[in-house]
Amino acid sequence: MKPILKYEFHWDQYKGNLQNFYHLLKDEHSLGMTRFELTAEEEIKRYFPKSLKIIVIAFSFSIVFGILKGIFDYRVKDSKLKIFGNGSTWFIQSIPDFFVILCVHWLTIFMVPSLRIFNNSVWYNFLAIGFLVSLYPMMYIARITFAAIAAEEGELYIQVAKSKGFSKKKVLYKHIMRNSMQTILTHITPLMLFIISSLLITEYLVGYQGIAYRVYTAIGVAQTIGGGWPIYEPGIIIGTGLCFIVLVMLSQLVGFIIRKSIKLEWERD
Template structure:
C-alpha cells in the first residue's frame, strides 16, 4: 500500500514537472502589442494584447507536438544538419558522467564527513568539523568555482585542468559539482546521528564495551541509512543544479553548457530576450534531467521497500 502511494505521488510529480517544463519553454518571448482604441477619444495607444499572447502561446505548444507526431523527432537545432537527438547523444553522456561521479563522491565523502562532525561535535575539532560544513554550505556555489578558477589560473596549469581536449576534462567539474552536495550529506548525516545519540540501545552498546566506531557502524549508521536513502532524489537534484552552473562557468562541453547556448545565453548584442531559442533541444535536455532524477526516485523506493521488509 505504501509503495502504491509513493508510485502515485511520483507519477503525479513527473506529470506536473513535464507540464511546468513545457509551459516554461514555450512561453512567448517578446511583447505582443497592438492599437487598442480608447473609449472616449479618437486616438489610440499601445497596449498589451492578452488574446494575442495566449494565441501565440498555444501555437508554440501545438506546433511543437505536431512536429513530433509527424516527424518522430524533437526537431532541429541551430545547425542545419544536426537534429536534437544527435545533440542529446553528443552532450548528455558527458554531463551524465559528471553527475554520476558527483553523486557518488557526495554520498561517500558526505557520510564520512558527517561521521567526523558527529564524533567531534563536543571537542576542539568541532571547528574543523561542523565549522567547515557550515562554511561551505553558506558560500554560494559560483563563488567556490570562481575561487577554484583563481587558484588554477595563478598557481596551477589551468589549461591542463579545465581543457576539454584532455580525456580527464570531467575531473575538475565533477569535483566542483560535488562540493556543496557533500556538505549537504555531511550535515544530514551528522544531524541523524545526533538524533540517535543518547538513546537506550546506544547506551546499551557502549555498556557492553563496544568502541565508538563499532557503535556507529553497527547501530547508528544502520538507522541513519534510511534517512540518507530517503534524501537520494534531493541529493541528485542538488548535483544536477550544480552541474548546470559549473559547466557554464568552466566551459565544459556538456549538456548544461549546450542548454545555456540553446536558451540564447551567448548573444553578441544586448536585447530584451526576444531571440529565438532551440526549444526542442531545451525540452530534450529537460527530459534527460527529469529521467535521471526519476531513476534515483525508483532506486530509493526499491531500497526503502527492501529495508522495511527486512526490518519487519
C-alpha cells in the first residue's frame, strides 16, 4: 500500500471557522470546548501555572548565570582556562537542546535513580526542568555579555580608571559592566522567546504536563503519528498563544524598567 497525504483548503470552511470562533467569543465569552468537555479557559488555568514556574526559573537563571558566565569567559579569554570559558559556551550552544535533555534524563535514571528530579510527584521537579530550559538561553546571554564587555576595550574611561590605580576586577565590575548592561538588557525579549521555544520539547521529553505539553496534545500530533485522525483544539492553541504574547510583552517591560533604573542610578553617580 502506498500512503497518500492530501490536504484540501476551502475558503468557505475557513470562513465558517472564523465565524464560529467569533460567535463563541461574543455570545459565550469563551474560546471553545476541549476534548475533555471543559472550556479552553479552564484547561489553560490548570496547565499554564505549571509552565509559568518553569519560565520564571529559566528566565532568572538565564539572566543571572548567563551574565556571570559571560564575565567568566571574558576574564579567562587569554589564559589556559579559556576552554572552560568561550570553549564551553560554544560547545553547549552547538549541541541540540533535546540531546542535552535526553543525556541528563538518562544519567539521572541510570546513574542516580534515587534522585527523582523529573518525577511529577515531587514538588521540586520544576527547578530541574527550569534549569534545562535555561541552558541554551543562558549561553546566549553569556555570548552577548562577552561581546558587550569586549566592545568596551580600549575606551578612554578604562585607561583613565587604570591610570588611577584601580584593579582589573574593579574596572570590570564598576565601570565596564555599567556600560555593558545597556546592551545586555536589550536582549531580554529574544531571551524570553528562546525560553518559550525550548519549553515544548523539554516538557514533552521529561513528561512534565504543563501548558506546552497541553498544546502538543491540542495540535493532534499524537493521533497523527498513531495513524489516526488528528483532533484539533483551537481554543487551547489560541489561548496559549495569547498567554505567551503577554509574557513576551512583560519581558520587554522588565527590561525597560531595569534599564531606566540603572540609568537613573548612573545619573545619581
